[in-house]
Structure formats: structure tokens, C-alpha cells
Amino acid sequence: xxxxxxxxxxxxxxxxxxxxIRHAELVEIWIFRTARNEAFAHFRKNKNRIxxxxxxxxxxxxxxxxxxxxxxxxxxxxxxxELKQMDSAQSEVYYLKEYSGLSYKEIAEIMDITEDLVxxxxxxxxxxxxxAIIKLERG
Amino acid sequence: xxxxxxxxxxxxxxxxxxxxEKESFLFAHLSSCGDCREEFKMQSTIQHxxxxxxxxxxxxxxxxxxxxxxxxxxxxxxxFITRPTPVYINYLLGVIVIAITLFSFMQTASLRNELxxxxxxxxxxxxxxxxxxxxxxxxxxxxxxxxxxPNKTSVIN
Numbered sequence: 001x002x003x004x005x006x007x008x009x010x011x012x013x014x015x016x017x018x019x020x021i022r023h024a025e026l027v028e029i030w031i032f033r034t035a036r037n038e039a040f041a042h043f044r045k046n047k048n049r050i051x052x053x054x055x056x057x058x059x060x061x062x063x064x065x066x067x068x069x070x071x072x073x074x075x076x077x078x079x080x081x082e083l084k085q086m087d088s089a090q091s092e093v094y095y096l097k098e099y100s101g102l103s104y105k106e107i108a109e110i111m112d113i114t115e116d117l118v119x120x121x122x123x124x125x126x127x128x129x130x131x132a133i134i135k136l137e138r139g
Numbered sequence: 140x141x142x143x144x145x146x147x148x149x150x151x152x153x154x155x156x157x158x159x160e161k162e163s164f165l166f167a168h169l170s171s172c173g174d175c176r177e178e179f180k181m182q183s184t185i186q187h188x189x190x191x192x193x194x195x196x197x198x199x200x201x202x203x204x205x206x207x208x209x210x211x212x213x214x215x216x217x218x219f220i221t222r223p224t225p226v227y228i229n230y231l232l233g234v235i236v237i238a239i240t241l242f243s244f245m246q247t248a249s250l251r252n253e254l255x256x257x258x259x260x261x262x263x264x265x266x267x268x269x270x271x272x273x274x275x276x277x278x279x280x281x282x283x284x285x286x287x288x289p290n291k292t293s294v295i296n
Contacts, residue, residue: 004200011204012211076192079185097154098189104156123150129185130178 006042010035032100033110036092075133082132086125093118094125140168145175149182 013034014027021030083091096107097118104118111118148165151157157165169176 003194004196007196007200008204008207012207015208015211072188075184075188079188080192094189098186099193104154119147119151119156122154123147126150126182126185127146130181133181133185 002042006035006038009038013038028100028102029106029110032096032102036110074136078132078136079129082129083125086128090121090125093121097122140164142172142175142178145169145172146178146182149175149179153182153186 010031014031018027021027083094093107093111096102096110097104102110104115104122107118108115145165145168148157148161152162152165169179
């Protein structure tokens with residue numbers, strides 16, 4: 001799987017460079033930053049193959065234990081679709097927050113942006129997702 | 140503060156970034172505003188649904204990673220042990236050994252010279268002392284003999 005291959009590389013790099021990381025508390029940020037760079041490098045290298053790399057959503061959903069409920073499945077689907085369509089700069093901040101639990105400050109450091117921008121991007125993503133869900137509910 | 144600001148505060152609260160003072164203000168507002176309560180519910184649902192869709196790495200991830208690390212370590216050790224030493228390092232080591240040998244030889248030679256000089260000085264001093272003692276002896280023996288006569292006056296008395 002692509003994401004796992006990238007993460008394998010990231011952890012191998014961490015293993016080789018761990019002595020150079022001066023502060024232990026920066027390891028997490030280092031991992032996310034490297035993962036980000038690795039992912040960008042991969043997509044730059046395989047521009048034409050991005051579509052093939054992305055796993056079909058159906059398969060993903062069927063393998064999830066949580067998505068038994070159709071409504072929930074639909075909700076997850078909307079969120080996923082909506083995030084895919086968003087500008088990557090916005091969705092990336094959102095994923096970093098929701099999946100990693102990093103603080104705004106740490107995300108700002110990883111992405112080289114200000115903390116306020118992180119705050120505003122996450123808020124905007126949530127508002128967009130909310131609008132998409134409301135639109136679906138109204139049919 | 141209007142409901143738009145509250146929406147942003149809800150987002151910050153869900154991310155654990157809202158200060159305690161603002162938090163109490165937020166909940167005070169939520170208790171009195173139905174729309175914002177709906178907003179809170181919606182944002183919270185979105186966050187929950189996003190989080191449960193998070194994928195875990197496969198069970199083999201760790202095993203593959205450690206196998207890869209082990210492979211790298213082996214490769215490194217192998218390279219380190221079997222790689223021949225570059226020629227210039229051999230030359231350099233040779234030059235260093237020669238330099239150390241020359242330096243030791245020079246040091247030993249200068250030490251030997253110093254020892255020889257000290258020996259000469261010592262022998263000279265010894266000869267001088269012997270010569271002087273001989274002279275003293277001769278001088279003492281060459282003095283005329285002195286006859287000591289007893290004092291007559293003191294004898295009469």
C-alpha cells in the first residue's frame with residue numbers, strides 16, 4: 001500500500017537520522033514533516049499515476065468496522081469526497097489536526113504557516129463539510 | 140460577540156485550543172442559543188466521523204519495517220568489515236610509522252650524547268680532585284721539621 005510504503009521510508013529515515021534530532025519532543029514534528037515531504041516527492045515523481053494509487057473508497061468502507069450503519073457510511077463518504085475536492089493546503093491542515101492530534105502551533109511549524117492560518121483553515125474546512133452534509137440532508 | 144465568532148470558538152474548543160476563560164463564555168452562550176448548540180453538534184459529528192475513518196497501518200507494517208532496518212544494519216556491517224582500506228590510507232599509515240621511528244631514533248641519539256658528555260665531565264672532576272689531593276699531600280710532606288723545646292723559665296719556677 002502506498003501510504004505504508006511512504007511511512008516505511010519515513011521511519012527508516014528516522015532510524016538513520018535519530019542522532020541528529022536534538023530535542024526528543026521534536027521527533028513527532030520531524031516525522032510529520034518528513035512524511036509530508038516524502039508524500040509530495042512521491043506524487044511529484046508519479047504525477048500520472050496518482051489516480052491509480054488512490055484506493056477505491058468502496059473497498060475502504062467495506063473493510064471498516066465502524067461503517068455498518070448506512071447513514072454513517074454515507075456521512076463518511078461525503079466527508080471523504082469533500083476533503084478530496086478541497087484545496088490540499090486546507091485538507092492537509094485538517095487531517096493533521098484530526099489524525100495526529102497535534103496542536104495548532106505544531107501544525108504551523110510543520111507546514112511553515114502561522115498559527116492563525118491553521119486555526120482559520122481548520123474552521124473553514126469544518127464549515128465546508130457542514131455545508132456539504134446539510135446539502136445532502138436537504139436532498 | 141456574535142454567533143459567527145462562537146462558531147470559530149466551537150472549532151477551537153473541539154481542537155482543545157480554547158482557553159478556560161473563553162470556554163466558560165462559550166458554554167454560557169450555548170445554553171442560551173439553540174442555533175449555536177446545533178452548530179456544536181454538527182462540528183462535533185464531523186470531527187467524530189472524520190476520526191473514525193482514520194486508517195491504521197496493517198499488522199505487517201512493523202514486521203516489514205524492522206526487517207528493513209535489520210537488512211540495512213547488516214549491509215552496513217558487511218560493508219564496514221569487507222571494504223578494503225583505501226591505498227592513500229595505507230600510505231599515510233606508512234609515513235606515520237616512519238616518522239615515529241625517526242623521531243625515536245633522534246631522541247635516543249641525543250640522549251646518548253648527553254650521557255657521554257656527563258661522563259666526561261664526571262671523569263674530569265674526579266681527576267682534578269685526585270690531583271689536588273696529591274698536591275696537598277706533597278705540600279704537607281715538604282714542610283721543614285720543627286723542633287719544639289720546653290720553656291726553661293717555667294720549669295725553674
